[in-house]
Structures are given as C-alpha cells and as structure tokens.
Amino acid sequence: MASHNIAVVPGDGIGPEVVDAALPLVEGAAADSGVTVETTRFDWGTEYYLDHGEMMPDDALDRLAEFDAIFLGAVGHPDVPDHVTLHGLLLPIRKGFDQYVCKRPNVLFEGIESPLRGYEPGDIDFVVYRENTEGEYADVGGREHRGLAHETAVQSAVFTRRGTERIVRAAFEAATRREGHLTSITKSNAQAHSMVFWDEVVADVSEEFPSVDVERLLVDAAAMDLIRRPHEFDVVVASNLFGDVLTDIGAQITGSMGLAPSGNVHPGGEYPSMFEPVHGSAPDIVGEGVANPLATVLSWSLLFEDLEEQRVAADLWQAVVDQLGDDSAPRTPDLGGDAGTEQVVADLQSRL
C-alpha cells in the first residue's frame, strides 16, 4: 500500500480554513484507492512571525526536505507588509527547492459562467507553465540616496540559460501531450536584454520539438488575447512575472479565483514540490466560513498527479467537476451561492 508523507502549511487568512476543511476529504479519497497520506502540520506564517520575528524557523527547508510533497494554504496578512511575509515563506520554498515549474491549469468547467460574453463551459482549457525561481522575482537590486531627491531604486530581473531552457522545455513537453500548440510570452520590443534572450532560447528548444507549433506573443497582447480569444490557447510559457499576471487573468475568465489550483513543481525528485490554491489569504472573508475550498481540492489533485497517484488525482478532480455541473449543489458566495466551506466539502464527500 503506497504511503506518502506530506507537509501541510496552512499559513495565513483563509489558508487554514480551506486546508483543514479539505484534509479529511483528501485523506479519504486517497484511502479509497489504497493510498495512505501521512500529514505533518507546520503552523508557520504571519502569526508565527508576530511571535518569533520570522515566518518560519531557520531549519524550515531542512525539515520540509524530508517530505514527498508540501501543501500550502496561503500567505499574506493585513498587518505585515507583503514583501516581508512572501519573502519569508512562499518565495524561499519555491526558490530553495528549485520548484521551477509553476503549473497552472485554467479550465472553464461545466456549470460555471465565464465573465466573457459568448464563452461556454468547455470553451476554455489551457495551462500556463510559469518560470518560478528567477526572472523578475530575483532578489537583486537596491536603493541609493534614500529619501533624497535623487533617490534611485533598481530591481534587476535575472534570466539564466539553464533556468529558461528548463521551463521552456517543460512547456514544450506539455504541449506534446496536449494539442501541440505553445505560446511563448515576451516583451522583446521593450526589454531587449532579457526578453530577446528568452526568444532565442525558445527558438533553440523548439528544434527539439518539431511537432509543436510555436507562437510568440507580447505580454500586453497576450493579456488582451486571453480576453479576446482564450479558446485558442493550449500551453502558455511565461516568465515569473508575466506568468503571474496571465494566470490571474486565466483564473478570472474561467469564473473564479476560488477555482484556480497550482503546483510549484521541482521535476526530478531531488526536492519536494509544493501545491497551493492561487487565491491567497483573502483577509476580507477570514473567519466567515465561506472560503471556497475547491481550488484547494484541485491543488491536491495536482499533487497526487505529480506523485503518480493518478486515480486519487482523477477522483478528486472529478468530484469537483460533478459538483460544479450540478445546479442543486451548494456553492460558496464567490460562485454566486450562499453555502459555506464545510457544506461544499460535505457535498464533495458525497460524490467520491
């Protein structure tokens, strides 16, 4: 009987609400397929920071390294600046465990109304492969002449060939398993150092994948085209920042941030990968019990897929699809319903 050790970091805001609500469901779904999930909970995050002066202990990465995967709820708190919380918890895990593929599927599910006119369930189905360890998120830069009239701040994006090639290659591989269409996002007309380099790497790697048809799109045009013609996208590959923006658009046009799952994947097994709902800590609804747990359940599905537990992954995914497709099923307010987190999970349970 397969067994997996998973580190669970519920984090801030609605993170613990959705993580705790979903966990028994997830464990049950795994057990149904003969898979044991052993979870260890780490109460790191902003509460921990307010007590200890750091978002997680110094040896956090060493401790997490022992696990087969990590599940993260959310990071971010109204009382502490985001650059403190995120640089203290989320980003160091992505970087420290070399989770260079941020994989974000965007699907317009049956039963969900897109905010875009004329788009019906089934019309939108693409996946973004976002570079997740460098680029515009490099912690390189600084400020000089603080507070003076000639103060200058510099923020440097760093793109390495190794870092760029591997995310581009992962996206090409994904395209061969999907419709064979890859869209590479750049801003080469304005960022002649980094983005022209990115384009060259895409051109190089594309030679290994003659069956994949490659389109290059500027990030501004891409933002537009995700509204104008989202049905034409299949696999999108983008830098850290561009991927960040485009996946939020992807979540929005497919109905709700409450449905967007993500995986921060380190392929190869040297380090654990981390899975998280895209929505964040949502301070405005904390404690109300109405946070949508579906992005969490879908993120667990991605986790099991990555652990090659295809049946568990499929069961969880399908339970969400079934629920959304059922008019009479409970929904949280972000999806136009008035149900709470627990009710939605209980209904999912009945579909497993």
Add this chain to the structure above:
Amino acid sequence: MASHNIAVVPGDGIGPEVVDAALPLVEGAAADSGVTVETTRFDWGTEYYLDHGEMMPDDALDRLAEFDAIFLGAVGHPDVPDHVTLHGLLLPIRKGFDQYVCKRPNVLFEGIESPLRGYEPGDIDFVVYRENTEGEYADVGGREHRGLAHETAVQSAVFTRRGTERIVRAAFEAATRREGHLTSITKSNAQAHSMVFWDEVVADVSEEFPSVDVERLLVDAAAMDLIRRPHEFDVVVASNLFGDVLTDIGAQITGSMGLAPSGNVHPGGEYPSMFEPVHGSAPDIVGEGVANPLATVLSWSLLFEDLEEQRVAADLWQAVVDQLGDDSAPRTPDLGGDAGTEQVVADLQSRL
C-alpha cells in the same frame, strides 16, 4: 487665429493608412474653430530603416523639437525585430522628450459591446497614467557567457524618485479633476526593491492630496479586477510595464484596440508631446483599407486638448461618440462592420 505646427510621423503598417485618412478631417475640424494646423510629414520608420540602416536620422529629435506636438501612426514591421524598430523610433522620442505621462483613457462608448458580460455603455470610464520614461523599460542590462550553458541575461528596472513622484503627482491631479479615486499598481510582494519604493512615493505624494482616496493593488489582482469590476476604477497609476499591460486590457474590455487613443505627454512645454493610437502597425491587415481610424481621431482629440484647443478636441471626440452611437453608421471589421477606413472617415466628416 491660433496656429500649431505639428510633426506627423505615419510610420509603419497601418500607421500611414489611418494617419493619412484622418488628416484632412482633423485639419477641417480645427479650421472650423479658427485653428490652423500646419503639418510636416516625416517618412521615418522601417522602410526608412531598410534604406538607411536607422529608423530615423541622427538629428531627428532636434528637428522634432521645433514642433508644438508630434503625431505618430505606428511602429513595427514583420521583417525587422521589434526591439530594433521600437528602440529606434518610438522609445527614443518618449524618453528623449521626457514624455513622462502616458495618458490612456478607457471608455466604453455608447454603441459598443464590451466582451464582459453585464457591462453596458457608460459603465466603464477610467484613465491610466502610465510612467513612460523609465522603470522596466530602462535600457539597462546585458548578457554574459553568450551561448554557453551558464549564460545569464540581466534586465534592470530603474525607478528614480523624481521620475516616480512626477507621474504619481500627475495622476493625483487627474483624480482631483475626476472622481477623486486613485488606484496605484505595484508588485511589492515580489519586487521588494522597486515596488516598495513606489509604494512609499505614493504614500508621500498622497499627503498633498487629502481629498483623493487611494487604493493599492498588485498588478496581478489589478489585471483580474479590470475584468471583474472595471466600473470601480477612476484613475490608475502604474509603472511603464504594468501600465502597458493594463492599458491593453482596458482597450480590450472597452470593445476594441481600434478605439484606444494615447498621449505621451511632457507637461511643461519644454519638449513636444506625442500622440498615437495604441493599436500598433497591425501587419495582418496592412493594405486592405480596413484599419479603424477612430483611435487616431481620438488621439488627435487628446493632442488638441493638450494644446488647450478644447473646442477642436471636443468636436473630434464627439464626432466619434456620435458615429459609434448610430446603428446605421459604417464600422470597420474590428467593430463587427464591413466598412473601410475611408468610409468611416467620410461619415465622421458629415458629423462635424
């Protein structure tokens, strides 16, 4: 009788089509208000580049400096990389003439269907003040170890206090003339050097404008919110790159890139400002005579507003509003019609 000398650079692709079609209309509208427009045409752009090896002559800025304003059609050509054409023509004018305010109104006009469900004409009306001379478009960076496995490309964004304060201040001033609501776009959670600085400048400048209500929004959330709740935006202030992406979303949700005007404004009169439709050179429809001239006419309206020729500005703007509001008026294909550029201009002429 007021007279203005305007440099006209039709540029590439559909640039000359829309600029040439609109010019007689614009001159006529000005004459109706007793304003003389003297235009001088400069045939710079990619054709010029293919002949001369540069997008415009070395003394181009000196020659343009003599004018009261510049009108640009579009830059970009399928045969020459964008970073060559744009760094050769558009960007040096924006930077060289210190046109630090890129002003882009986004209005959902009567007669236009938004791609967003539930949005009706009149529901969307905001303006983006985009920083236009520095930030992520700084030409700072480079590449090392070209072609080798450890190749690294660096692209540095440069934000100065002077450069940031002045665009933020311009946006606050605009907010006092509008609904008093300003949204500042950042990515402070991931870009702790530049964007935390930006936030501090916004906080400082906001003290000068106690009547303006300030909201801070991360760029990814902003991209989402322009789809989810565009009616709540009034004035948006953003860095060069973030403004670029958000204004394309703005153009799309208000119906068409063919309707989006822009001004690259140097306030103060030391240098000429430059006005241009946002759409670009659109190589796919060049020569077909179907390019939408309305963004060009609206951009001329912004030009006259900047020259304090309010009546000419209002007349041109109103002619476009009237035409769009009229079911039976001709429309170009991007707006769902089958009319050509000339027909649309002739119809506008009849409304002046």
